[in-house]
Amino acid sequence: MTPSGPHAVVVAGARPNFIKVKPVLDALEAAGVRTTLVHTGQHYDDAMSGVFFADLGLRRPDHHLEAGSGSHAVQTAAVMTAFEPLLDELAPDVVVVVGDVNSTLACALVAAKSAVPVAHVEAGLRSGDRTMPEEINRIVTDRLSDLLFAPSPEGVDHLLAEGARPEDVHLVGNVMVDTLLACRERAHARPTLAELGLRPGGYGLVTLHRPSNVDDPAVLEGLLAALGEIADRCPLVFPVHPRTAGRLAGRLPAGVRALGPAGYLDCVALQMGARLVLTDSGGVQEESTVLGVPCLTLRESTERPITVTEGTNRVVGCSRAAIVSAAVEWLDSPPPPRRPALWDGRAGERITAVLVRSLGRRHDGQLSSTRVPASRPIAERDTNPSVHS
Numbered sequence: 001m002t003p004s005g006p007h008a009v010v011v012a013g014a015r016p017n018f019i020k021v022k023p024v025l026d027a028l029e030a031a032g033v034r035t036t037l038v039h040t041g042q043h044y045d046d047a048m049s050g051v052f053f054a055d056l057g058l059r060r061p062d063h064h065l066e067a068g069s070g071s072h073a074v075q076t077a078a079v080m081t082a083f084e085p086l087l088d089e090l091a092p093d094v095v096v097v098v099g100d101v102n103s104t105l106a107c108a109l110v111a112a113k114s115a116v117p118v119a120h121v122e123a124g125l126r127s128g129d130r131t132m133p134e135e136i137n138r139i140v141t142d143r144l145s146d147l148l149f150a151p152s153p154e155g156v157d158h159l160l161a162e163g164a165r166p167e168d169v170h171l172v173g174n175v176m177v178d179t180l181l182a183c184r185e186r187a188h189a190r191p192t193l194a195e196l197g198l199r200p201g202g203y204g205l206v207t208l209h210r211p212s213n214v215d216d217p218a219v220l221e222g223l224l225a226a227l228g229e230i231a232d233r234c235p236l237v238f239p240v241h242p243r244t245a246g247r248l249a250g251r252l253p254a255g256v257r258a259l260g261p262a263g264y265l266d267c268v269a270l271q272m273g274a275r276l277v278l279t280d281s282g283g284v285q286e287e288s289t290v291l292g293v294p295c296l297t298l299r300e301s302t303e304r305p306i307t308v309t310e311g312t313n314r315v316v317g318c319s320r321a322a323i324v325s326a327a328v329e330w331l332d333s334p335p336p337p338r339r340p341a342l343w344d345g346r347a348g349e350r351i352t353a354v355l356v357r358s359l360g361r362r363h364d365g366q367l368s369s370t371r372v373p374a375s376r377p378i379a380e381r382d383t384n385p386s387v388h389s
Helices: 015-030 046-056 072-090 102-113 133-144 153-161 175-189 192-196 217-231 242-248 264-273 282-291 320-332 347-360
Strands: 007-012 034-039 094-098 118-121 147-150 169-171 204-207 236-239 256-259 276-279 295-297 313-315
Touching: 007 015, 007 072, 007 102, 015 034, 015 046, 015 094, 015 118, 015 175, 015 264, 015 282, 015 347, 034 072, 046 175, 046 264, 072 102, 094 102, 094 347, 102 118, 102 133, 118 133, 118 347, 147 153, 147 347, 153 169, 169 347, 175 264, 175 282, 175 347, 192 264, 204 217, 217 236, 217 256, 217 276, 217 320, 236 264, 264 282, 276 282, 276 320, 282 295, 282 313, 295 320
Parallel strands: 007 034, 007 094, 094 118, 118 147, 147 169, 204 236, 204 276, 236 256, 276 295, 295 313
Antiparallel strands: none
16 A cells, blocks of 8 residues: 655765755655655765765665766666656655756656656756756756755845746755764764874865866866975875776876775765865865865856855866965965855755645645744745845
8 A cells, every 4th residue: 555645756866965865854754754765876886875875874765776877868868767667656746856966857857747846955056157067957957846945045046037936946055064064073073084194184185076177188187286286285185086086097296195985974074174175076165164164166166156255165266376376375374164044954954844835735734843934935025035034
């Protein structure tokens, strides 16, 4: 017999997704919503997937689509082909997708074409750079979604400017922060730094994985040269993403130490102990802001500008001179830590409050109340639409 009551399918495909779905799953289950966790298999090896489930205390997926790797078209098609019959079988009340990876777009598209409501967590982020595959995924997913959960005010502004219905847009805060704050003490207690012979404040942390940085030999050469200069002032450690490893063989400058892929808790521990972070990752920009660690983003744009205006991040591009100059400045005089409003560890609860209200229209009396009031739709607010009330 199929259980009664509201049913949400929650989709994750890559390691940033696992971090984002954990607080949403926990809050939905606490509210009495039946959940099915679908892992698309976009990240499928243990270093990129399995260890994150263990670190986060995330339950094993109910379904694994095993989509694997491939070009954007191949991967997106594989996820869609596998998800469509599963969605027909599960017949949920809503599909919750997170972030901006190919799995996000693929499952949103299948759900929308099946007339199943789509809720997008981390909606409204825009870099303005359509050469980034993630930017296309964000734009299309938002247009397909029925509920749009923005992590910060500029996300709300983007969605409204693009024609989203105000009543569908909700400013809820950042689910990645929920997970980070919940796991911070466990990460701090780990022997990560001691086992690597590192001392807090005695090193910088590097993460690079974006194709625009690691697939272009000229760009990568300039980035490595900049890292070499910075390492003369502050030794650097570099947990190497699997897709980056082959491009770095024998090319790391002195003072830059390569590490294997790290689990979530080890990544957080490395960030907490770092004097400076250099990254092209959107998630690391957010995490370093919450942890109060100076961060230099090695890209020409960011879809998370609130980490610049309200945090500890600076976008410096890929110029060797610009990177080195900014690193020297912040090593000598780091910025004061600041945390954006609503990045308080309760975004998952706010998202669930909205979903409960929406799902409850079809399943009256079968949902638990939540202590966090639902974020009122933008259309109902009397204040500036960019400000959560």
